Amino acid sequence: MRAMPKQDSTPVQRERLLERMTRFTRPSFFIQIGLLLALIMGPLVLSSFRVMDVIAKIMVFTVVVASYDLILGYTGIISFAHGMFFGLGAYSLALVIHHSGSPQWYHPFLALGVALPLSIVLALVIAFFSLRVKAIFFAMMTLALAEFAHILGIQWYDLTLAEDGVSFKLPGILSVDWSAGRFLAADVNGRLMTYYLILIVSVALFVGLLRFVRSPVGRVLKSIRENEQRSTALGFKTFKYQVFSTVFGSATASVAGILFAMWLRYVNPESVLGISTMLYILLMVIIGGLGTMYGSIIGAAFIKITETWLPDLQKLAVALFPNVDMIHRLAERWVLYFGILFILVVFFFPRGFVGKARDMITRRKMSSVEND
Amino acid sequence: MDSEIALAEPETRFALDAKKWAFRIGSVGIWVLPIIWIDVTTYLVLTVAGVTMGMLLFLTASGLTLIFGLMDVLNLAHGAFFAWGAYVGFSILNALNALGWVETGTLGQSAGSVLLALVVALAVGAMLGIALERIIIRQVYGDHLKQILITMGASLVMAEIIKIFWGPNDEVVLVPLAFQGSYDVMDVIVNKFRVVAIFIGGAVFLGIQLVLRKTKLGIIVRAGVENREIVQAMGYNINLIFTGVFAAGAALAAVGGTMWSIFKEQIHPAMGEENLIFALIVVIIGGLGSVTGSFLGAIMVGLAFNYVAFLLPKLALGVNILIMATILLIRPWGLMGRE
Amino acid sequence: MPEPILTLKDVHTHIGLHHVLQGVTFEVTAGRSTVLLGRNGSGKSTTLRTVMGLTPASSGQIKLDGKAIEERKPFEIARLGVGFVPEDQAVLYNLSVEENFRLAMLVENEQTWERMETIFELFPDLKKFWRSKAGILSGGQKQMLAIARAFVNDHQLLLIDEPSKGLAPIVVEQLGESLIQIKDKTTVILVEQNFNLASQVGADYFILDDGRVVHHGLIEDLVEDYEIKQKYLGIG
Numbered sequence: 001m002r003a004m005p006k007q008d009s010t011p012v013q014r015e016r017l018l019e020r021m022t023r024f025t026r027p028s029f030f031i032q033i034g035l036l037l038a039l040i041m042g043p044l045v046l047s048s049f050r051v052m053d054v055i056a057k058i059m060v061f062t063v064v065v066a067s068y069d070l071i072l073g074y075t076g077i078i079s080f081a082h083g084m085f086f087g088l089g090a091y092s093l094a095l096v097i098h099h100s101g102s103p104q105w106y107h108p109f110l111a112l113g114v115a116l117p118l119s120i121v122l123a124l125v126i127a128f129f130s131l132r133v134k135a136i137f138f139a140m141m142t143l144a145l146a147e148f149a150h151i152l153g154i155q156w157y158d159l160t161l162a163e164d165g166v167s168f169k170l171p172g173i174l175s176v177d178w179s180a181g182r183f184l185a186a187d188v189n190g191r192l193m194t195y196y197l198i199l200i201v202s203v204a205l206f207v208g209l210l211r212f213v214r215s216p217v218g219r220v221l222k223s224i225r226e227n228e229q230r231s232t233a234l235g236f237k238t239f240k241y242q243v244f245s246t247v248f249g250s251a252t253a254s255v256a257g258i259l260f261a262m263w264l265r266y267v268n269p270e271s272v273l274g275i276s277t278m279l280y281i282l283l284m285v286i287i288g289g290l291g292t293m294y295g296s297i298i299g300a301a302f303i304k305i306t307e308t309w310l311p312d313l314q315k316l317a318v319a320l321f322p323n324v325d326m327i328h329r330l331a332e333r334w335v336l337y338f339g340i341l342f343i344l345v346v347f348f349f350p351r352g353f354v355g356k357a358r359d360m361i362t363r364r365k366m367s368s369v370e371n372d
Numbered sequence: 373m374d375s376e377i378a379l380a381e382p383e384t385r386f387a388l389d390a391k392k393w394a395f396r397i398g399s400v401g402i403w404v405l406p407i408i409w410i411d412v413t414t415y416l417v418l419t420v421a422g423v424t425m426g427m428l429l430f431l432t433a434s435g436l437t438l439i440f441g442l443m444d445v446l447n448l449a450h451g452a453f454f455a456w457g458a459y460v461g462f463s464i465l466n467a468l469n470a471l472g473w474v475e476t477g478t479l480g481q482s483a484g485s486v487l488l489a490l491v492v493a494l495a496v497g498a499m500l501g502i503a504l505e506r507i508i509i510r511q512v513y514g515d516h517l518k519q520i521l522i523t524m525g526a527s528l529v530m531a532e533i534i535k536i537f538w539g540p541n542d543e544v545v546l547v548p549l550a551f552q553g554s555y556d557v558m559d560v561i562v563n564k565f566r567v568v569a570i571f572i573g574g575a576v577f578l579g580i581q582l583v584l585r586k587t588k589l590g591i592i593v594r595a596g597v598e599n600r601e602i603v604q605a606m607g608y609n610i611n612l613i614f615t616g617v618f619a620a621g622a623a624l625a626a627v628g629g630t631m632w633s634i635f636k637e638q639i640h641p642a643m644g645e646e647n648l649i650f651a652l653i654v655v656i657i658g659g660l661g662s663v664t665g666s667f668l669g670a671i672m673v674g675l676a677f678n679y680v681a682f683l684l685p686k687l688a689l690g691v692n693i694l695i696m697a698t699i700l701l702i703r704p705w706g707l708m709g710r711e
Numbered sequence: 712m713p714e715p716i717l718t719l720k721d722v723h724t725h726i727g728l729h730h731v732l733q734g735v736t737f738e739v740t741a742g743r744s745t746v747l748l749g750r751n752g753s754g755k756s757t758t759l760r761t762v763m764g765l766t767p768a769s770s771g772q773i774k775l776d777g778k779a780i781e782e783r784k785p786f787e788i789a790r791l792g793v794g795f796v797p798e799d800q801a802v803l804y805n806l807s808v809e810e811n812f813r814l815a816m817l818v819e820n821e822q823t824w825e826r827m828e829t830i831f832e833l834f835p836d837l838k839k840f841w842r843s844k845a846g847i848l849s850g851g852q853k854q855m856l857a858i859a860r861a862f863v864n865d866h867q868l869l870l871i872d873e874p875s876k877g878l879a880p881i882v883v884e885q886l887g888e889s890l891i892q893i894k895d896k897t898t899v900i901l902v903e904q905n906f907n908l909a910s911q912v913g914a915d916y917f918i919l920d921d922g923r924v925v926h927h928g929l930i931e932d933l934v935e936d937y938e939i940k941q942k943y944l945g946i947g
Contacts, residue, residue: 078516132701133700133704135516136446136520140656144649144652144689145693147645147646147649147689148690151686152686155686275645286521329535333532333535333536335528335532336528336529336532340525340529342524343508347522591813594806594810595803595806595810595814599800599803601785601797604786605763605765605785605789605795605797606814607790608786
């Protein structure tokens with residue numbers, strides 16, 4: 001490995017070398033390690049099922065949101081079909097297990113074998129379409145397409161069991177029936193195993209996405225996003241990159257869908273194919289920050305935590321005002337507050353939480369440079 | 373010499389126009405095709421249903437297309453106006469029913485109830501439109517991504533507020549007595565209210581065309597759709613006109629919602645989003661900024677949906693998406709749009 | 712000295728990050744048509760657009776007939792009596808010639824229709840195509856329409872941006888004849904690359920270079936001044 005940069009190396013190469021050399025000493029590295037440790041040890045130390053549930057969902061949605069950020073934030077393609085890919089993955093697992101009678105250990109792989117090709121083909125079609133058609137038309141198309149998938153899910157009873165949804169069990173050690181005693185504060189059972197499977201796959205996918213955006217391909221994407229004409233003039237076949245990133249992002253979302261189905265062991269059209277899923281993804285990516293991978297963690301965490309503990313707040317409100325019906329109704333409609341929050345964030349924090357944080361850090365760095 | 377050139381042009385113009393019109397007539401005539409698979413009586417019933425649906429879709433789509441054509445604003449909250457119109461109309465009809473006007477009463481009272489419901493829906497739609505435009509849309513002119521996001525958020529908020537006032541469940545809408553039942557025209561059952569809907573839709577279309585082509589306001593709006601800057605430079609406060617057009621579009625959508633709710637005899641909070649998808653398809657097929665385009669597009673979508681729903685129910689929406697995709701690929705400016 | 716109808720003082724305009732006007736200062740006298748000359752990119756069109764408020768000034772003063780207008784919106788400036796004929800897309804293709812005119816008319820009264828009579832005399836083609844869509848007119852006719860349209864109101868100032876662009880020489884001649892007639896009835900500020908046309912129409916001139924006024928004077932003097940014409944306009 002080249003330890004010393006050549007005399008005539010470029011600024012980019014020098015920067016990358018510096019980054020690589022200080023990799024293990026930067027504060028962000030410790031945060032990452034700490035986070036990972038917390039995720040691994042968490043369920044072993046805390047015995048609350050609720051906490052494990054929220055964390056599992058956060059992990060899954062982080063992957064969904066990060067893959068959406070790849071498409072929207074990094075490649076600049078406005079698509080509303082992302083929820084559809086997520087639902088596709090979820091239904092793949094559910095239907096594979098349901099239609100075969102009893103869950104087998106190879107079913108998750110089979111589901112992958114169904115979901116991945118399907119989502120890749122669909123994503124290819126969508127990606128090519130996006131290049132032929134103006135951005136706003138494309139956005140509307142994806143909206144219509146997602147709604148169509150939703151309707152198919154509701155109406156195709158023979159395949160999807162429609163609004164009843166599909167309830168299923170997981171095979172082998174992931175099954176709720178499996179148990180093997182205790183370890184630390186946790187019951188070692190199918191739930192715990194599923195949690196760790198989700199952990200491993202989510203982290204792998206997230207790291208994959210991170211590496212992708214930091215890779216040369218990712219850098220080309222950034223240049224395309226900032227100035228497509230110049231990129232084309234520089235010789236990059238921009239459409240190849242856009243197609244690749246769309247396919248990669250969409251396929252990742254369907255894998256996340258499989259994980260989600262694994263955790264809930266129940267899917268229905270509304271929960272995985274409905275427009276609300278897409279809206280939540282949008283909300284999470286905006287709050288976290290477009291074009292910032294880590295923002296997806298923040299966005300997903302914020303929404304999922306709020307979602308989980310809001311019913312408690314609701315009960316509190318009802319308890320405080322037992323006779324005021326309007327308060328009850330207002331408390332129930334927490335989606336309303338998400339909507340308002342969304343609007344406020346788009347107005348005031350268009351770059352999201354992480355974006356704002358990065359702006360503040362940059363500003364502080366610049367003012368300290370001035371003060372020297 | 374110039375005048376000679378200009379005179380020669382109309383002939384080549386005619387050839388190009390002929391192609392355009394052939395395309396348009398062809399795309400409408402294609403709907404006669406389903407007679408191959410459907411018996412004539414059913415076909416006629418479906419056609420009436422399709423035209424009705426088209427008329428009602430037109431109400432929402434016309435506003436959407438003008439807003440996009442004039443203001444270059446992508447308003448994904450348009451469906452929410454539709455839903456609000458439906459719910460407000462529902463309440464008005466219930467209130468009038470308590471006075472004996474709706475489920476019982478004379479033709480005059482039935483007509484009056486519908487009229488009152490429409491007028492109130494129109495007013496509410498206009499007010500919501502003004503409010504949305506001034507508070508939110510104004511801030512995001514020119515930024516399509518922000519428009520998409522913000523109007524989605526607004527749509528969500530407006531739908532939730534409906535649930536606060538009216539509850540989250542489906543509701544049954546009362547059909548005024550005089551419009552209940554159907555006519556039997558040579559074995560073809562034609563629902564009475566559908567006739568009303570077709571009349572109202574047609575009247576609105578003619579009304580809009582009259583305003584657009586005969587009044588100064590119409591000229592300003594049509595000019596603004598083509599070139600906003602020039603209209604400003606000519607001395608017109610384009611912002612005021614924007615608000616006005618936005619409010620008018622919202623009002624039309626609300627009227628559409630009320631009519632739809634009586635047509636389907638039910639309402640539910642998600643109806644706004646569903647309608648929006650159709651409206652978007654219509655607007656794309658018809659061409660952004662063209663009212664005639666959205667009229668033709670709406671009829672086309674309504675017919676397609678009803679024919680396919682009869683033959684292959686699950687694919688009804690899919691067929692419309694297919695049409696939209698085809699148009700986007702071969703004639704992206706829509707049927708009546710301009711390159 | 713008659714009162715200036717338009718004054719610009721140290722006007723700066725930014726378009727995005729480009730500093731296009733870098734301190735433009737000049738005066739236009741009422742009744743004396745003025746020409747803005749200069750190479751491509753010198754800021755001539757932007758000057759007109761800034762006066763009209765379409766590309767607002769970032770700093771500086773603009774006074775119309777003594778009133779400050781640098782903060783006003785385009786429609787207010789139009790109503791104060793300024794007409795504008797932009798470089799491209801001045802005419803609305805989907806409207807008929809008649810509708811183009813009706814749009815332009817801020818008021819419709821006897822005077823307006825009297826002016827229409829004058830316009831029909833100056834531009835007979837417009838009467839011929841009165842009900843036709845403006846899009847079918849030839850390039851020259853479209854320009855005539857654009858200019859005539861700006862003239863239909865009793866404006867005190869007409870801003871005209873490169874009317875001869877893309878037109879055949881014989882059409883430019885016709886254009887010149889109409890402009891000569893118009894300039895006597897109102898004050899015209901003309902941006903032009905075609906020096907011939909400019910010298911027919913203008914009385915005073917200002918040369919812009921790099922967003923600043925670098926030379927000014929009387930057109931009749933400039934016609935003979937080959938040195939200046941070569942230096943700033945690349946002709947002569």
